[in-house]
Amino acid sequence: MTVDPFNRGNHHAAVVVGSLALAALLWAAGYRFSRIIAAVPWFLLFLVLIIGPVTKIWPSINQRFEGNFPLYFRSELGIWFVIWSLGHVLLVFQLFGWDVVGFVVGMSAWAFAALVGVVIAVVLLFTSNIWAYRLMGPKAWKWHQSHGTYVMFWLFTVHIYDQTFLRGGGPTEDPLHLLYALSIVIIVGLHIGAFLKVVAHYRKHGKYPSGIS
Known part of the structure; x- marks a missing residue:
């Protein structure tokens, strides 16, 4: 079973420590706080999005670790992704003097995509809990979480494209921007690879692998 509406304290602690460690590394590399608070949530989302396809391509990972690792970390990673993202949005509003209406009215399409x-x-975030899971039922809850995450990923991708290529007028030399672009390629590549493996399994065995419903 890959549906996990529970939140575990030790998982939250691990994600917080990992997030702060990444922030410290970026700070040591010379990035400003405004860049750090934008980067950390993206890489948390990156982890959320690669866990599923990685375990489909290499299912032995689940057998190698206890507690259905890493699948059961997705909820906590997603929650802290949202918390860091809200921090980034609040910082942007602060830089605009808290003129939220003026910012929204005058924002670019790329920034609007990120806000959506x-x-x-x-x-x-507010439906990533056992109450929402029981209300919606397992399949609807999983559909809601997974499809919402994919839509969110593509909205942030166009925002990153704007920040990385359009604003600079050409290819960027900023290592962080290059990591953003690479992470997008990795996410898309892994999802395509996992899809092809599932199809190949179905063609060979006449049924989907376990966990596919």
Whole structure:
């Protein structure tokens, strides 16, 4: 079973420590706080999005570790992704003198896409719990969480494209921007690879692998 509506304290602690360690590394590399608070949530989302396809391509990972690792870390990673993202949005509003209406009215399409992505993230945050799971039922809850995450990913991707390529007028030399672009390629590549493996399994055995419903 890959549906996990529970939140575990030790998982939250691990994600917080990992997030702060990443933030410290970026700070040591010379990045400003405003860049750090934008980067950390993206890489948390990166982990959320690669866990599923990685375990489909290499299912032995689940057998090697206890507690259905790493699948059962997705909920906590997603929650802290939202928390860091909200911090980033609040910082942007602060830089604009808390003129939220003026910022929203004058924002670019790329920035608007990111703002919509954050709204979706907040909805997913408040439904990432056992109460929402029981209300919706397992399949609807999983559909809601997974599809919302994919839509959110593509909205943030166009925002990153704007920040990385359009604003600079050409290819970026910023290592962090290059990591953003690489992470997008990795996510898409892993999902395509997992899809092809599932199809190949179905063609060979006449049924889908376990965990596919």
